[in-house]
Amino acid sequence: MAKHETPLIDQLESGPWPSFVSDLKQEAESRAKNEKNIEYQIPQDCCDDLLGVLELSYKHGRTHWKHGGIVGVFGYGGGVIGRYCDQPEMFPGVAHFHTMRVSQPAGKYYTTKYIEDICDLWERRGSGLTNMHGATGDIIFLGTTTPQLEEVFWELGHNLNQDLGGSGSNLRTPSDCLGESRCEFACFDTQAICHDLTNEYQDELHRPAFPYKFKFKFDGCPNCCVAAIARSDLAFIGTWRDDIRIDQEAVKAYIGGEIPPNAGAHAGRDWGPFDIQKEVIDLCPTKCMRYEDGKLEINTPECTRCMHCINVMPRALRVGNDKGASLMVGAKAPILDGAQMATLLVPFIKVEPPYTEIKETVIEPIWDWWMEEGKNRERLGELIKREGMQKLLEVTGFKADPRMIQEPRSNPYVFWKADEVPGGFERDINEFRKFHQR
Amino acid sequence: METIEYMGKTFSVDEDGFIDDFNNWCPEWEQWVKTVEGIEEINDEHRKLVTVLRDYYEKNGIAPMVRILSKVTGFKLKHIYELYPSGPGKGACKMAGLPKPTGCV
Numbered sequence A: 001m002a003k004h005e006t007p008l009i010d011q012l013e014s015g016p017w018p019s020f021v022s023d024l025k026q027e028a029e030s031r032a033k034n035e036k037n038i039e040y041q042i043p044q045d046c047c048d049d050l051l052g053v054l055e056l057s058y059k060h061g062r063t064h065w066k067h068g069g070i071v072g073v074f075g076y077g078g079g080v081i082g083r084y085c086d087q088p089e090m091f092p093g094v095a096h097f098h099t100m101r102v103s104q105p106a107g108k109y110y111t112t113k114y115i116e117d118i119c120d121l122w123e124r125r126g127s128g129l130t131n132m133h134g135a136t137g138d139i140i141f142l143g144t145t146t147p148q149l150e151e152v153f154w155e156l157g158h159n160l161n162q163d164l165g166g167s168g169s170n171l172r173t174p175s176d177c178l179g180e181s182r183c184e185f186a187c188f189d190t191q192a193i194c195h196d197l198t199n200e201y202q203d204e205l206h207r208p209a210f211p212y213k214f215k216f217k218f219d220g221c222p223n224c225c226v227a228a229i230a231r232s233d234l235a236f237i238g239t240w241r242d243d244i245r246i247d248q249e250a251v252k253a254y255i256g257g258e259i260p261p262n263a264g265a266h267a268g269r270d271w272g273p274f275d276i277q278k279e280v281i282d283l284c285p286t287k288c289m290r291y292e293d294g295k296l297e298i299n300t301p302e303c304t305r306c307m308h309c310i311n312v313m314p315r316a317l318r319v320g321n322d323k324g325a326s327l328m329v330g331a332k333a334p335i336l337d338g339a340q341m342a343t344l345l346v347p348f349i350k351v352e353p354p355y356t357e358i359k360e361t362v363i364e365p366i367w368d369w370w371m372e373e374g375k376n377r378e379r380l381g382e383l384i385k386r387e388g389m390q391k392l393l394e395v396t397g398f399k400a401d402p403r404m405i406q407e408p409r410s411n412p413y414v415f416w417k418a419d420e421v422p423g424g425f426e427r428d429i430n431e432f433r434k435f436h437q438r
Numbered sequence B: 001m002e003t004i005e006y007m008g009k010t011f012s013v014d015e016d017g018f019i020d021d022f023n024n025w026c027p028e029w030e031q032w033v034k035t036v037e038g039i040e041e042i043n044d045e046h047r048k049l050v051t052v053l054r055d056y057y058e059k060n061g062i063a064p065m066v067r068i069l070s071k072v073t074g075f076k077l078k079h080i081y082e083l084y085p086s087g088p089g090k091g092a093c094k095m096a097g098l099p100k101p102t103g104c105v
């Protein structure tokens, strides 16, 4: 028998999509029965109370969580998001309902053994509820009490060889597209660098030392499956410098209808037979392709590596052999001064272990600058707006390059440095008056 | 608000153990925080951080950024964690009687 009446959220059990309400109820029931004789370390009925408080919020149209919450584990300044219900008498099971961020493996590949182990731990010491995964990438343990935090942390570290993720004004948990593990578009090993940089910068991840949060994300190609360009302060996006590799026989097979375009992605509707002119050549953003006498040609210097032709004919067209990444900086959500997508800083860099050049010429100079100049709660993207892209180029040492701008400035408010101007800025008005009367 | 009785004093605190009012801070409060924040003995370096935090808060009405705290005290972040295992926010600010840190923590 359910602990609380939940008529509003019960409606979310109908319909075809997996219902989070049904799942929550299932976990509530499983805890009530406790067939495995688990010694629950937090209230056995916490899932019932979560359903209860959610129902109340549906009724009121307001949240019932108190403001903020500062809890954690010794040694770290983040990783746990504290939270307390604002109706603890009505819902004692969720009086404490802290979230723990658990660092996920790059690409989110798991074994059932690992998942079972973390579930056993979380059933015993937490609510049994999770978010797989948080938008940043972490495994999210949803709901436990303060005394359990160190216990969970101890078991994660000692039994499962597993650390917490990041939160606060620090390096957050990096994440990546699945890259070379099962995508032929990948231009670098996203998982390897994601893992390497996560390990390299553990201190920056666990102990907030930055003006605000900072994120890395790694996309193997411009399709951006982890959305690095929109959701990371430093985005790694794979690309190549040489020619797209063309298999002319396979091109003919596409034209002959033997291979479906876009790997069959549009098979749900009849779009007619594949038309290479209409679907590829004419859609190329730079119009650098041509198909003549049964031969597909690409004028490489004009190709912007947008991925369109490769996405349409993956079996005929492949990314080049000289691969690397473009690095882009400053993406952020609207608060405070407006949303930003990343802007290009490094047009091309090789991505090879141990990634020394990336660490020493990109990441660390950016951090040195932002840690010194960044205002309290100012994202990198906002510092770039405030102090200018030139300043970022200066501190990193990259040369200004036309590829870094979409268009040149239209206003003439151009700053010069004193040493760029013959005679500098120190002038005497009396000298001027000798030639120009008042 | 919960209340805590310690060394003859009474303190009101929130769920996270932060004191209700900057002005209710006293040496006994420091001793209490020591017991919950994994600190063995309060030494001069702990006191230096508390003094800097309290001075800064009185002057500016906010807690200093981590970088400023390091600069003013001369303590690297690593050393601050050696002194306060929960870090400058949950550890040192709590002992100094500053309000609870807020934002997307």
Ligand code: HEM
Binding pocket: A068, A081, A082, A083, A099, A101, A131, A133, A134, A135, A136, A137, A138, A139, A140, A165, A173, A231, A333, B103, B104, B105
């Ligand atoms: C006003 C307060 C808060 C702000 C501004 C905030 C902001 C954010 C931001 C910017 C993200 C990252 C989204 C992304 O990756 O694109 C995030 C993630 C998240 N937040 Fe918050 N948050 C706040 C409060 C909370 C609270 C109170 C909780 C829970 C108790 C919470 C739980 C989470 C979770 C679970 C994630 C996903 C973490 C991950 O992907 O690893 N947040 N939040």
Ligand code: HEM
Binding pocket: A135, A230, A231, A232, A331, A332, A333, A334, A335, B104
């Ligand atoms: C009720 C209030 C808020 C809600 C519901 C909320 C929710 C969210 C969500 C859903 C995202 C995007 C997650 C994604 O793209 O995957 C996000 C991103 C973000 N939020 Fe909020 N947010 C809130 C308040 C705030 C506040 C107060 C701040 C800052 C003080 C903030 C800062 C951010 C930032 C910086 C991001 C972008 C993170 C990134 O760059 O990836 N949010 N928020």
Ligand code: SF4
Binding pocket: A177, A178, A179, A180, A183, A184, A185, A186, A187, A219, A220, A221, A222, A223, A224, A225, A226
């Ligand atoms: S971003 Fe590119 S490389 Fe990575 S999974 Fe997506 S398509 Fe493949």
Ligand code: SF4
Binding pocket: A283, A284, A285, A286, A287, A288, A289, A298, A302, A303, A304, A305, A306, A307, A308, A309, A310
């Ligand atoms: S990758 Fe894009 S720009 Fe380059 S040839 Fe293909 S469609 Fe054209």
